[in-house]
Amino acid sequence: MPIYQVQSFLRECLDSILEQSFRDIEVIAVNDCSPDRCGEIVDEYAEADSRVRALHLPENVGLGLARNAGMEIARGDYLFFLDSDDTLTPGSLQLIADRLSDTTDPDVLIFDYARTFWWGGVTRNSLASVFQSKGPEVFTAKQRPDFLTLLMVVWNKVYRREFIEQRGFEFPPGYYEDTPWTFPVLMAAERIAALDHVVVHYRQRRQGNILRTVSRKHFDIFDQYERVFAFIDSDPSLAEWRPQLFTKMVDHFIAILAKSNRVPDELRAEFFALAHRHYRRYMPAGFVRPEGQAGVRYALIARNAYPVYQTLKVANQGRRKVRKTVRATRKKVVSKRLDRHYENALKQPVNQNLAVYSSYWGRGYVCNPAALHAKAKEIAPHVKGVVVAKAEEVHKLPPGTNYVIPGTEKYWEVMARAKYFFNNVNFEDRFVKRPGTVHVQTQHGTPLKRMGVDLLPFPVAAKGTNFRKLLERSDRWDYCISSNRFSADIWEQAFPCSFAALESGYPRNDVFYTSTAADVRRLRAEIGIPQGKIAVLYAPTHRDYTTSYVPQLDVAALADALGDDYVVLMRGHHFYEQKPELRKLQSSARVIDVTAHTASEELQLAADVLLADYSSMIFDYANLDRPIVIYANDWEAYKVSRGVYFDLLEEPPGHVARTQEELHDIFVGGAWKDEQSTSLRDTFRRKFCEYDDGKASERVIRQILLGEPAENLPVVPLDERTPAPSPAAAEAESVKEPAVGRSRAA
Template sequence: MPRFSVVVPAYKVQGYLRACLDSVLTQSHTDLEVIAVDDCSPDGCGRIMDEFAARDSRVTAVHLERNVGLGPARNAGMDRACGDYLLFLDGDDTYAPGALEALAQRLDQTGDPDVLLFDYARTWWWGKVQRNRMAPLLQQSDPEVFTARERPELLDLLMVVWNKAYRADFVARHGFSFPPGYYEDTPWTFPVMLSAERIACLDRVCVHYRQRRQGNILRTPSRRHFDVFDQYDRVFAFLGSRPQLAVWHPFLYRKMTEHVLDVLAKPQRVPQESRREFFHQATSRYRLHRPPGHRFPVGVTGLKQYLVLQGAYPAFEALKATNKGHRALRRRSRKLARRLDRRGTRVYYRAQLRRPIDENLALYSAYWGKGYVCNPAAVHACAQRLAPQVRGVLVVSGKQVGTVPPGVEHVVAGTRQYWRMLARAKYTFNNVNFDNQVVKRPGTVHVQTQHGTPLKHMGIDQIGYPAAARRTNFGRMLTRSDRWDYCLSSNRHSSEIWEQAYPCGFEILEYGYPRNDVFYTARAEDVLGIRDALGIAPGRTAVLYAPTHRDYSRDFTPRIDIAGLCSALGPDFLVLLRAHHSYAESPEVRRLGELGCLLDVSAHRSVEELCLAADALLTDYSSIMFDYANLDRPIVVHADDWETYRATRGVYFDLLAAPPGPVTTTDAELVEVFRSGAWRDRRSAELRAAFRERFCEFDDGHAAERVVLKTLCQQDDVPPVMPLEDRTPAPSPTEALRLAAAARGPLAGADDTRPAGSGGPQAPAGAADGSAD
């Protein structure tokens, strides 16, 4: 029998669940079991639990057939618990290091009490940690073990279940369980604390209570907040069933009146149209449970409680409005001052926001107006075919106007026409973010297409890495991200990270990346045409070298000896250099190009075309590897500064432990990988296959179609993702040459030189850009 049973219910917290379970399983005290309860979560919570259970025998994954809510989910976990003590931890919170060791020691010191209270600290996404302001109540004093009657002030602590350890036989003897509905901790906490004959405290932070920006049910407007009345009815029913506890009635009545008033005071809980009804239900409970002789406190709070008791809703609202008036006036003054800044275009934009939304206008933008590239361009191309009724307009910077393909309507960023369209467009697609001052209008749809699979830390996960986070205003970044309705994902790893790194209210669309569709729709003639346009001779092995950005380096210098590599490999190889878009043109790269050591393709409009033209990819930590893996062609990782990169930027997994191909750390090793043939041997293929299975999960050539049907056509029933084993990538250059030769032969009778089984619409080459990290 383990010392602790930790019950972890989870619903739509896939971005936090791994950290939660890791915080339990890495505790120094190991005598524990974890009962992880998947409350029929529609995201990856159940899968994550199964992964942990498969590799750690202390974890039991429980999958509920329907969503029952937090309380009943905890009950399901309790039913399977075998430990001496029960602990509850929500799936988005974590234990502090050493917490369980401290709990075990304190339980031993106090002779296994019925309940042990411990402390918590609130944690925010920007790194702030703040201990419970009522922590002094937990300071140890004589007697060390007591009852609630001896220390009633402890009942003023936050009414949560997860800041206590409960002796399992005590819970079983009293038959305690959680009711359904919101505020389920209330009818658990009071009965447990009042029934316990032996209570002890631990003056230590054991739980980190995550303050989520989005998704907290207590900050979500809903009629479910009416559940607070039923929960207090249960508390008073419990009190009535135990005459010896009648002395607690006045205290619990005070707690109820304060709690209900607090719910009513928060506009993010009770919907505006339901406030009057909530108020009158509060009146009925104030009257029903009021003990004889009860007096309300003096001051504004007492006056509000008296108005609730009297059912005086108009007077209550008038009092609240008066108190808010002065604060609101000051806020409006500050806002007005800000709005008066930069009047011209901003005033025009505000005026346009008052005009009707154009239901058939969509704006597409990538990389701050870089051009017709990446996922937005691929979606636009598909939308012209599947949703022609929607006018698609590309947003470009003034410098990129000349790069817009014929037939693609565009608008220059920053112009009045741009702000007019941005104010009125029903749909917006972007792989980064629009300007800070953009207003997300109700009824509009914003799709964040993303531009790569995250290896390095993204979003708020960059906090703590100064080289990566410099000049980043994370508050503004999250405000911009709050505008997202949908966020695209190409694999389940990305789905978890996007929710973790951008804690906002968007919906994940696990549809794949539209820009990668071309990897399954390009034909042999497309591959050969791209190589011919680049000047790559038939039969020559083209290696695409695409290194990523270094946050600790402002200038780009190749981290490999390109001249030495080319010399060692001979004229049959050609290096195509794709520098990261964050860097300006490099004198060293220009010099190597002039020597004929490489072909600099950094300015080429489409990285997808470069991938199709390349026989192999050479990279370091760039997310291009995740996209290129769709082609099932060799990948070599040159990781000469892995430890430095990981320390300065942060990574989500150990790339060197699960690479997509051979890994080198020196120029000599790199040369040997190519000269020996290890870059394309059986081991390389095995590594690539495992990598593709994990990270090419949703890319099947139909991602753009799914996005268009879901967003522009408003269809929930979109084509399912094709299994990986049923997909046929575009032919390699060698295979393309063979197919082209066969097509020119005397028996050729078809124009299609693409291999069999590779159906699907052909996306326009160049419909994506590839600085995918």
């Protein structure tokens, strides 16, 4: 397995191998100097399973040479080259072993594959009928040449290692390395067998596929075919393959030219000229071009008529574009005046010192974007920050904050001109990402519940989401912030786009390490928490399986059970801010409705204990190292309707109650703050509070706005961090302060 930048797919790939019923295997995991956490994952698996051998290359060499490095230390009877973002189907290795035995150890065994897509679709190889064609069970390529029409890949076959070593086959460097391996190996094999079964699930990545990267490296295709024809020319008996391979080659050139994400525009004429040279050089005698449009393309390459070839392509694209424009015009519902204003603004140069900060579709000064805006004002004041805020949110902004109201002319002017964008959700579909601009997706929590395309199997939660549109919006991201490795992997998986992970910690959580005892006391006073009371912050999350607010907990009954020493801070999800059911709770002296409070971080600082269900707040609050209690009365329903990434009941941050009675017992009996609670929280913090150290905002702003390397501000180890004092500690400190003051006065 050659491995490079596949950290979000690698575990699935390795598990699909190691969980096979056939176990007589060795897995050589070749870390091709991957810059992400692939090396750590490989070592983890090698330590846990003796069948895995980790090979770390000192520099990046590419797929072909990485495979060669693995072959050098291979000990198995057969070689199987699997790409590390693909997977094996269950039971497939046993089927391969059985087929090898039935056909008496052939040189090569060919099997089938299916393409898997981000939306969950699975499509078997379109040429699968080859496996049902008539012919001997053990054959040569000449006896069943139809097998050479299959996709030119290395991973749909296993190879007898002794045969490969005797013939001296190895992979060349560069792109399209499968081509000069596949054809020579099949033409040289004296005994080939086939298995009519889908063995490999070939992942169709939306982004990140090396062959979909615009680069001059696509010119490697010419060297690769030169190697194939050199092999044919080395043996006169192989001359009969020339027509078929020539057609393969020209079709391959045409396929590359047809893609806009392969050869750079300024190099396409040069690529075409080299295609012409190879056409003339390798064209077999008596060759007859195919009919139709394919034949026209062959003729244009033969004549080196690139301008005509390009005109043909543009004409076809033009027809498609007209049809697309007509459809878009029919659907257009936005104001033409705003359209014209926005289009005119897009013609103006990008303002290199303008940044936009937006949270929850304009809900004002909250979450990660607000923390980043504040830090940018402090350490990058040359970059003007503009906050997106709805009209009703403007009065909540800090004094002097520059803002724009969504949908206004000023808003679209700023959106057209800004260089930097920070958002914890996504901007509108009609928003255009201009070249050179930088988009940072800050996210708004560590995901317990399924996100992005991982919601596809959960229609109740997806509720008609247009996933293609969602990913088109997410394609704008240049960076995606995470507070731990767990969520960094999930963002890559749930949003298969081309952004870079920004493992900085969540900026909004900085206050958990920078706030003082005075801050905690002030916040408690502002919220109205009586001095000496234990404040329980209850923060339930949204339920996708209900159409309206359905209370999961009798908050008034809880407050009564807790007694006069406690007060419950009721924080409803922002979807339910105006619900009358929540406003009724204000009638109780033991319950304070804080649903409309702008900053959840302030509520967390003021609370002695967090009572939550499946809200992402549990990951944030854990930074404070204060008790957490989980109320999971509907865990099964939530898990089935929404989908989750791990079992919270197996890895909780504190005690778990499944009924209201159990919840009362946990609080009344004092278990909420016992040693077991502390131990569970410590394990939880080490996994999910990995990067939150009070410096996340500075880390992001220095890297994005100031261009400084991320390593300039390393993450403080968890055991060396000091979170804000608890309310009890803050009140104790306030008792000492007057005494100190009197001593000084005396």
